[in-house]
Amino acid sequence: MPSLTHYAKRIQKLVTHVGFRYQCPFCSFLASDWMWAGSEIENELGVIGGGKRRTLCPKCYSRDRERLIYLFLTKSLEIQKSASNLRVLHVAPEIQLFKKLKAIGFDKYVYSDYFMPGYSYPAGTVHMDITQIEFPDSSFDLILCNHVLEHIPSVQVALSELIRVLNPGGRAILQVPISSKNPETIEDPTITDPTERLQKYGQWDHVRLFGHLAYPELLRESGFELELVPVSQDFLRFGVNPKELIYLATKPNLSPR
Numbered sequence: 632m633p634s635l636t637h638y639a640k641r642i643q644k645l646v647t648h649v650g651f652r653y654q655c656p657f658c659s660f661l662a663s664d665w666m667w668a669g670s671e672i673e674n675e676l677g678v679i680g681g682g683k684r685r686t687l688c689p690k691c692y693s694r695d696r697e698r699l700i701y702l703f704l705t706k707s708l709e710i711q712k713s714a715s716n717l718r719v720l721h722v723a724p725e726i727q728l729f730k731k732l733k734a735i736g737f738d739k740y741v742y743s744d745y746f747m748p749g750y751s752y753p754a755g756t757v758h759m760d761i762t763q764i765e766f767p768d769s770s771f772d773l774i775l776c777n778h779v780l781e782h783i784p785s786v787q788v789a790l791s792e793l794i795r796v797l798n799p800g801g802r803a804i805l806q807v808p809i810s811s812k813n814p815e816t817i818e819d820p821t822i823t824d825p826t827e828r829l830q831k832y833g834q835w836d837h838v839r840l841f842g843h844l845a846y847p848e849l850l851r852e853s854g855f856e857l858e859l860v861p862v863s864q865d866f867l868r869f870g871v872n873p874k875e876l877i878y879l880a881t882k883p884n885l886s887p888r
């Protein structure tokens with residue numbers, strides 16, 4: 632059972648950050664600012680989607696990028712309106728986003744993870760290796776796979792699996808940390824030391840840092856039609872990163888014969 636000190640610290644956090652500048656779309660907390668999180672190394676590397684920044688909601692602990700995906704899905708795409716026809720795969724689900732999406736009532740909502748020791752997962756999480764997805768072709772209409780591909784050595788295999796299980800015309804949101812400084816992806820398979828990965832890629836368990844030109848190219852080469860959606864500006868009130876673009880990847884419809 633959490634101690635009194637725990638509750639006191641929690642209340643202090645809320646009081647310190649309460650205000651009218653921002654609003655959390657998950658828990659509705661009204662914030663003057665967010666709490667700090669992230670690593671300074673990513674700032675030095677010019678990473679968009681990571682880095683030390685004011686990002687954490689003091690009440691529900693959602694981050695800027697999780698809030699952006701939720702706002703994009705529900706306010707821009709309005710997926711809730713066609714939920715009963717949508718089959719959704721959510722890879723490595725962000726907890727607040729997961730709770731909201733689960734409540735929407737999709738035709739199917741599969742949430743999956745590559746179980747790692749030391750982490751806990753929501754009940755019902757399916758074990759999944761995204762380089763070998765155990766679902767038939769065209770099983771999903773929407774895939775969310777955010778901040779996963781930078782962990783996967785065989786990224787081309789993962790992308791071919793994601794497009795395989797996506798229905799033609801279906802869409803995937805494929806966010807990764809992106810280097811604003813380097814157009815090319817920085818990757819060296821001989822680097823396996825966590826400290827060296829941290830220095831090179833910005834996080835100890837990342838296997839690359841995607842370049843801002845190379846990543847869209849990779850998605851297009853994998854067969855997706857790609858749209859980079861600059862939607863963050865619409866949602867600044869909700870504490871999103873103004874520099875973050877949505878990587879909206881569509882599986883092309885089958886060409887008519």
Ligand SMILES: [Zn+2]
Nearest residue numbers: 655658688691
């Ligand atoms: Zn919140």
